[in-house]
């Protein structure tokens with residue numbers, strides 16, 4: 340209808356922009372936990388404590404002993420597109436978990452967020468976000484590190500709240516995220532507690548920083564998280580092709596599972612669920628496993644950040660390799676080779 344007045348165009352408020360963008364970053368409590376634990380690790384934390392109540396819907400709290408923040412930086416930490424991790428000139432060359440500078444801004448838009456932090460040489464300080472708007476920074480007592488508390492996630496967006504699953508299912512998703520991050524960071528002690536009933540809460544997962552060399556630490560951590568039987572039935576994988584490194588543990592075919600739950604894949608330290616990697620893993624075992632069995636493995640792909648784009652999705656579960664064929668070939672041949680060798684060893688032991 341050409342004669343009607345066109346609707347007026349108006350600029351959205353920052354709070355509205357944050358809320359829209361938040362939908363991409365924060366899908367459920369587990370995605371908030373992922374962002375907060377990654378921030379703690381990026382801050383060099385040696386110990387990270389995660390607490391949740393009611394599946395994370397009413398409370399999430401992540402406490403770390405990392406480098407903390409200066410009081411004057413706290414408002415910036417909550418601002419959109421503000422980050423200490425890249426300078427924007429080289430978006431492909433990323434060495435930290437974070438880089439978008441939008442997690443805290445998004446969390447402040449979808450829940451009641453409080454950040455308390457202390458950087459050595461400064462006083463502790465706290466900032467809260469109310470209705471998506473950061474409040475004034477106030478002094479706070481804290482020995483060091485950072486505490487981020489997120490209450491009543493999605494209280495301002497009831498439609499999203501309705502999409503959340505039961506407390507039990509959300510708690511399970513939180514535990515899954517924390518376990519994967521704990522596998523990728525054996526030198527960080529990570530604790531997960533359910534504090535729904537108040538007080539100290541129930542310990543869901545507790546790991547101390549692992550000691551020893553890389554293999555020792557990795558096997559210790561994988562044993563604690565996946566189980567000692569996995570580690571005892573797995574072979575070490577250590578291969579390299581054109582600058583792409585593959586390390587980790589791959590289970591013997593006899594340890595295979597009826598479901599794919601014991602498949603943990605990481606790219607440059609990030610837990611990923613990537614079709615290419617999952618397909619390569621399956622391909623590597625194709626000759627030694629029947630179709631209804633699933634290989635168990637924890638594999639870490641490391642390469643120059645320039646060879647992989649982790650910028651595909653804000654939640655960063657998918658990655659895009661510059662040369663997918665190279666990565667697939669590396670995984671398939673390294674695993675086949677290791678499995679064949681283990682097979683020979685086993686048969687010669689039997690024979691001998």
Ligand code: ADP
Pocket residue numbers: 374378379382403405406407408415416417421422423424436437438439440441442443444484485
């Ligand atoms: P990003 O991690 O992508 O930079 P975030 O919104 O997650 O964006 O965090 C914004 C900034 O706040 C970070 O770049 C970092 O400087 C600071 N920050 C966030 N969490 C912590 C923490 N736990 N310890 C120290 N600094 C933090």
Ligand code: MG
Pocket residue numbers: 374377378436437438440442443
């Ligand atoms: Mg971050």
